[in-house]
Amino acid sequence: MLRVLVAVSVLGSAQAWAQVEEPTVMNAVQERTYRMQHELSLGVGVLPLDPYSKGIYAQFAYTAHFSDTFAWQVARGAYNYTAKTSLRSQIERDFGFLPTAFDEIQFFVGTNVVWTPIYGKLSVADRWDVHGEVFLTAGATLFSYTRVFRPGVNLGLGGRVFLSRALSLRFDLADNVVIPVGASAPNLGNVMELTLSLALNLGATE
Amino acid sequence: MQRALLVLWVSVAAISQAQVADLENPGSVSAIQERPFRMKHELDLSFGVLPIDAFYVGLYGQVGYTAHFSDTVAWQIGRAAYNYAAQTGLRKELETRYGVIPTAQDEVQFFLGSDLIWTPLHLKFAVLNRWVLHGEVFLITGATVFKFTNSFRPAVNVGLGARVVLTPNVGFRLDVTDNVVIQASSTAAPVMNVMATTLSLAINFGAAE
Numbered sequence: 001m002l003r004v005l006v007a008v009s010v011l012g013s014a015q016a017w018a019q020v021e022e023p024t025v026m027n028a029v030q031e032r033t034y035r036m037q038h039e040l041s042l043g044v045g046v047l048p049l050d051p052y053s054k055g056i057y058a059q060f061a062y063t064a065h066f067s068d069t070f071a072w073q074v075a076r077g078a079y080n081y082t083a084k085t086s087l088r089s090q091i092e093r094d095f096g097f098l099p100t101a102f103d104e105i106q107f108f109v110g111t112n113v114v115w116t117p118i119y120g121k122l123s124v125a126d127r128w129d130v131h132g133e134v135f136l137t138a139g140a141t142l143f144s145y146t147r148v149f150r151p152g153v154n155l156g157l158g159g160r161v162f163l164s165r166a167l168s169l170r171f172d173l174a175d176n177v178v179i180p181v182g183a184s185a186p187n188l189g190n191v192m193e194l195t196l197s198l199a200l201n202l203g204a205t206e
Numbered sequence: 207m208q209r210a211l212l213v214l215w216v217s218v219a220a221i222s223q224a225q226v227a228d229l230e231n232p233g234s235v236s237a238i239q240e241r242p243f244r245m246k247h248e249l250d251l252s253f254g255v256l257p258i259d260a261f262y263v264g265l266y267g268q269v270g271y272t273a274h275f276s277d278t279v280a281w282q283i284g285r286a287a288y289n290y291a292a293q294t295g296l297r298k299e300l301e302t303r304y305g306v307i308p309t310a311q312d313e314v315q316f317f318l319g320s321d322l323i324w325t326p327l328h329l330k331f332a333v334l335n336r337w338v339l340h341g342e343v344f345l346i347t348g349a350t351v352f353k354f355t356n357s358f359r360p361a362v363n364v365g366l367g368a369r370v371v372l373t374p375n376v377g378f379r380l381d382v383t384d385n386v387v388i389q390a391s392s393t394a395a396p397v398m399n400v401m402a403t404t405l406s407l408a409i410n411f412g413a414a415e
Binding site for chain 1: 305
């Protein structure tokens with residue numbers, strides 16, 4: 001993880017140096033307009049990777065922001081609804097397998113460290129300004145499957161668009177490497193999460 | 207599509223207006239800065255993934271050329287990709303775990319396409335509060351012809367992309383598109399989806415600034 005962070009940082013600085021402007025031009029970084037403090041988020045998400053079923057979940061989370069770049073998503077909890085794929089329906093219908101033959105995620109809880117190296121603003125059609133940030137996440141998740149709990153380690157990337165000082169829209173993309181537990185477990189499983197959240201920011205002084 | 211664009215436009219404007227209300231003091235001025243980089247003739251060398259098929263993951267190399275007519279409108283005149291299909295292990299799992307032997311899988315071998323690009327968003331962002339980078343976000347719509355193992359099939363694609371500019375001549379570009387492929391066979395479902403994720407090194411020629 002440290003190596004990845006260092007690599008990202010070096011890449012970012014290399015790109016920035018590549019953009020160094022003429023000697024007479026001053027390069028300044030503006031103050032942030034928005035800052036986060038206590039973040040409550042309510043989101044909906046998708047687990048798209050399983051070939052037998054697709055998960056659609058609702059998630060609630062709390063994140064404490066310690067600085068502009070560092071935060072801890074103290075806890076998140078999600079309840080998952082599973083939709084069968086056509087492949088699974090075909091196996092059940094044509095080969096007589098029971099629905100219980102397929103392991104499904106029922107809910108999951110987790111915690112994450114959040115590192116936010118990028119803050120920016122967008123001009124929309126050269127008329128309006130929108131502020132936002134991009135962050136990396138790393139953490140642990142515990143998945144409740146139909147018959148067993150399985151732990152996972154997750155890495156991810158996210159973005160936020162500020163609506164106001166108190167409200168923002170947050171998008172998270174994370175991949176969980178799930179450690180095999182139980183007889184029906186594969187070697188190592190991947191559970192990808194896509195989450196879109198409405199975030200409420202409390203206690204920020206600016 | 208028109209409705210989706212309209213909804214997107216209205217929501218972005220609403221977000222911006224919400225921020226403006228939050229930001230503006232009676233004495234302050236809100237200004238949009240000039241773009242420091244502009245695109246003209248863009249040559250892309252790309253690597254991409256087709257991640258959505260349960261039986262294989264496509265890994266492809268792609269070359270493309272894009273002509274930029276203004277800051278917001280461009281035409282990706284041509285792109286061509288050759289795909290390698292890496293098996294996911296699902297076929298083996300179906301055989302060993304469920305005793306099911308799937309029929310031969312139709313895989314993407316190569317594809318060609320052309321796209322219109324609309325770039326409403328220009329980015330300026332700070333990395334670790336020290337360095338400033340520029341970029342843009344764009345929407346893509348176009349058409350693609352896929353060569354599968356047994357047939358050619360046409361597709362319509364929509365997508366989203368972003369660019370980070372390194373110098374006036376070099377940038378990185380990420381495209382995520384979904385292709386709705388029209389199935390040729392009467393026995394198959396009428397359409398199928400092929401999602402493409404492409405990371406490109408973009409070389410820009412002939413820009414005046």
